[in-house]
Amino acid sequence: MAYDYERDYAEAARDPDGFWRKVAQRIDWMQAPTQIRDVSFDAKDFRIRWYADGTLNATVSCLDRHLATRGDRTALIFEPDDPNGETQRIPYRELHARVCRLANALRNLGVAKGDRVTLYLPMIPDAAVAMLACARIGAIHSVVFGGFAPHSIADRIADCRSKLVITADEGLRGGKRIPLKANVDAALALPGTNSVETVLVVRHTGAAVPMQMPRDRWVDAVVEGQPDTCDPEPMNAEDPLFILYTSGSTGKPKGVLHTTGGYIVYASWTHERVFDLRDDDVFWCTADVGWVTGHSYVVYGPLANGATCVMFEGVPNYPDYSRFWNIVDKYQVTIFYTAPTAIRALMREGDAPVKATSRKSIRVLGTVGEPINPEAWRWYHDVVGDARCPITDTWWQTETGGTLIAPPLDRPQKPGSAMKPLPGILPAIVDGKGNVLEGETEGNLVLLDSWPGQMRTVYGDQKRFFETYFSTFPGKYFTGDGSHRDADGDYWITGRVDDVIIVSGHRIGSAEVESAFVSHPKVAEAAVVGFPHDIKGQGIYAYVTLMDGEAEDDALRAELIAHVRKEIGPIATPDHLQWAPGLPKTRSGKIMRRILRKIAEGAPEQLGDTSTLADPTVVESLVKHRRGQ
Numbered sequence: 244m245a246y247d248y249e250r251d252y253a254e255a256a257r258d259p260d261g262f263w264r265k266v267a268q269r270i271d272w273m274q275a276p277t278q279i280r281d282v283s284f285d286a287k288d289f290r291i292r293w294y295a296d297g298t299l300n301a302t303v304s305c306l307d308r309h310l311a312t313r314g315d316r317t318a319l320i321f322e323p324d325d326p327n328g329e330t331q332r333i334p335y336r337e338l339h340a341r342v343c344r345l346a347n348a349l350r351n352l353g354v355a356k357g358d359r360v361t362l363y364l365p366m367i368p369d370a371a372v373a374m375l376a377c378a379r380i381g382a383i384h385s386v387v388f389g390g391f392a393p394h395s396i397a398d399r400i401a402d403c404r405s406k407l408v409i410t411a412d413e414g415l416r417g418g419k420r421i422p423l424k425a426n427v428d429a430a431l432a433l434p435g436t437n438s439v440e441t442v443l444v445v446r447h448t449g450a451a452v453p454m455q456m457p458r459d460r461w462v463d464a465v466v467e468g469q470p471d472t473c474d475p476e477p478m479n480a481e482d483p484l485f486i487l488y489t490s491g492s493t494g495k496p497k498g499v500l501h502t503t504g505g506y507i508v509y510a511s512w513t514h515e516r517v518f519d520l521r522d523d524d525v526f527w528c529t530a531d532v533g534w535v536t537g538h539s540y541v542v543y544g545p546l547a548n549g550a551t552c553v554m555f556e557g558v559p560n561y562p563d564y565s566r567f568w569n570i571v572d573k574y575q576v577t578i579f580y581t582a583p584t585a586i587r588a589l590m591r592e593g594d595a596p597v598k599a600t601s602r603k604s605i606r607v608l609g610t611v612g613e614p615i616n617p618e619a620w621r622w623y624h625d626v627v628g629d630a631r632c633p634i635t636d637t638w639w640q641t642e643t644g645g646t647l648i649a650p651p652l653d654r655p656q657k658p659g660s661a662m663k664p665l666p667g668i669l670p671a672i673v674d675g676k677g678n679v680l681e682g683e684t685e686g687n688l689v690l691l692d693s694w695p696g697q698m699r700t701v702y703g704d705q706k707r708f709f710e711t712y713f714s715t716f717p718g719k720y721f722t723g724d725g726s727h728r729d730a731d732g733d734y735w736i737t738g739r740v741d742d743v744i745i746v747s748g749h750r751i752g753s754a755e756v757e758s759a760f761v762s763h764p765k766v767a768e769a770a771v772v773g774f775p776h777d778i779k780g781q782g783i784y785a786y787v788t789l790m791d792g793e794a795e796d797d798a799l800r801a802e803l804i805a806h807v808r809k810e811i812g813p814i815a816t817p818d819h820l821q822w823a824p825g826l827p828k829t830r831s832g833k834i835m836r837r838i839l840r841k842i843a844e845g846a847p848e849q850l851g852d853t854s855t856l857a858d859p860t861v862v863e864s865l866v867k868h869r870r871g872q
């Protein structure tokens with residue numbers, strides 16, 4: 244183990260400035276910062292600034308500095324959707340050249356420091372190249388997940404007034420073609436998008452797509468003949484690096500803005516620290532670059548650390564449920580990082596597709612995105628990891644830039660707990676009035692102080708930034724999540740506080756009831772929400788997805804309700820149980836409980852913003868089959 248948690252945490256607590264100064268040295272600066280932190284969460288002198296007199300370009304740390312020592316090392320391994328398709332191994336030297344050529348082309352097209360560029364791309368190396376090419380010249384990228392429909396792309400373009408869009412002819416996922424260029428065309432026909440002057444198109448599947456001249460250009464044509472070096476734009480540490488819209492579980496997505504210095508320091512440091520990264524690791528994070536996990540732990544963190552990182556274009560169940568593990572074996576992946584939604588979906592299919600593969604190369608497993616049910620954790624640990632590998636359950640948000648709470652790997656983990664704040668991170672649990680609660684307790688999760696990777700504003704809306712995160716509990720950053728802290732001081736995220744159900748005055752976290760359901764062998768996934776109840780104030784309404792092949796009948800319904808009652812206690816007895824062949828999720832795989840709440844309340848006409856739903860037909864079917872109350 245490369246570190247000692249207690250020692251490092253104590254060191255950071257003793258001298259935060261000295262600690263973060265040292266952490267920043269892992270990055271290549273043009274002008275090293277002398278100022279470290281300049282932060283106030285108070286309304287009257289609100290500011291969040293890190294390393295504010297430093298100058299750098301993030302791509303120098305991700306590319307240039309590796310050339311002398313590890314230029315031939317593989318930076319990205321590309322695994323295409325089709326298991327028999329052409330894989331790619333891109334060494335740092337080649338990645339650097341590709342980024343520079345595209346950066347030069349962007350400059351030639353008139354893109355300058357501060358301009359916004361929207362990226363709507365599949366999970367292919369060109370996505371990383373495009374992000375880094377923007378960063379090279381100081382343009383602010385906004386990656387929009389390749390699964391979004393035209394109106395969602397248009398909203399995100401309109402919000403930040405992008406000048407240029409980079410897309411591909413088509414994407415491929417699970418053997419299906421996604422008409423990316425056609426979606427961009429449709430988006431740009433919508434109002435609010437007239438800031439876009441140029442659309443660059445990556446030739447990926449080779450499909451014929453209509454090009455609208457002079458707006459549309461092929462990427463291979465514009466990079467042709469460009470030099471493979473490009474002077475990096477000097478950026479102040481506080482100059483913006485990117486905008487990224489949150490996944491929209493709780494409402495309209497927020498345009499989270501991250502700046503250059505603090506973000507790259509934090510992404511790089513946490514990537515090494517949280518996964519106990521070693522020089523010979525092959526790291527694979529399955530997240531799409533359309534989400535923050537893809538930004539911090541597919542692109543910026545791993546590349547800043549000179550690591551080898553797998554990029555996978557496809558989905559876990561294509562061509563079959565062994566796909567992830569076959570890829571692990573193919574590239575001898577040592578660190579594997581995915582989301583509970585994927586783990587639960589794979590668990591539903593049983594152990595055989597996992598057991599058919601070796602997975603011997605895996606050393607560390609990770610999870611992010613939602614609370615992981617202890618049952619899913621155990622399956623991940625025992626079946627995927629053959630009970631050999633530690634699991635790092637990383638709690639963080641788009642807003643935090645990188646992981647804030649994760650289990651130190653120098654001790655046993657607890658299934659379902661993210662455990663400890665990283666050194667330098669100061670979480671607290673507060674009651675409804677903002678009083679800090681000590682010891683073993685439960686309440687609202689806040690951060691008492693800043694960290695370098697903290698978001699700096701909601702793009703174009705500083706007021707919304709302050710109100711969303713700093714007005715609920717003055718002087719503190721409010722995460723929106725609830726947490727329990729046990730007697731050992733370990734944190735257990737209980738879900739979003741909006742999802743807490745208050746039954747006869749008792750606060751019940753959705754995560755706990757859902758985990759009780761999932762602990763039953765016939766249950767694959769569950770979501771619970773509150774609904775108005777005459778006597779209890781709120782009752783518990785459960786949506787349950789069964790394991791593949793199990794029959795939905797009343798005997799099982801009664802058995803499951805009794806099971807939850809036994810696991811948690813009579814107070815948590817579900818009042819209603821509806822079978823759910825599927826649950827409404829965001830495109831990043833998170834359960835959207837606010838939608839389930841409206842269905843349970845019998846108010847499906849008030850679903851609110853559903854633009855980030857992965858599959859709207861799931862909602863229609865749940866509304867149709869809602870149980871009478």
Ligand code: ATP
Nearest residue numbers: 489490491492493612613614637638639640641736
């Ligand atoms: P929006 O803010 O638009 O509603 P979102 O919160 O789903 O969208 P993200 O930033 O992608 O957008 O997700 C962060 C949230 O995911 C956290 O606030 C938390 O609720 C949940 N989360 C992430 N990792 C974990 C984890 N390891 N354990 C529990 N919850 C997690």
Ligand code: MG
Nearest residue numbers: 489493640723
């Ligand atoms: Mg959020």
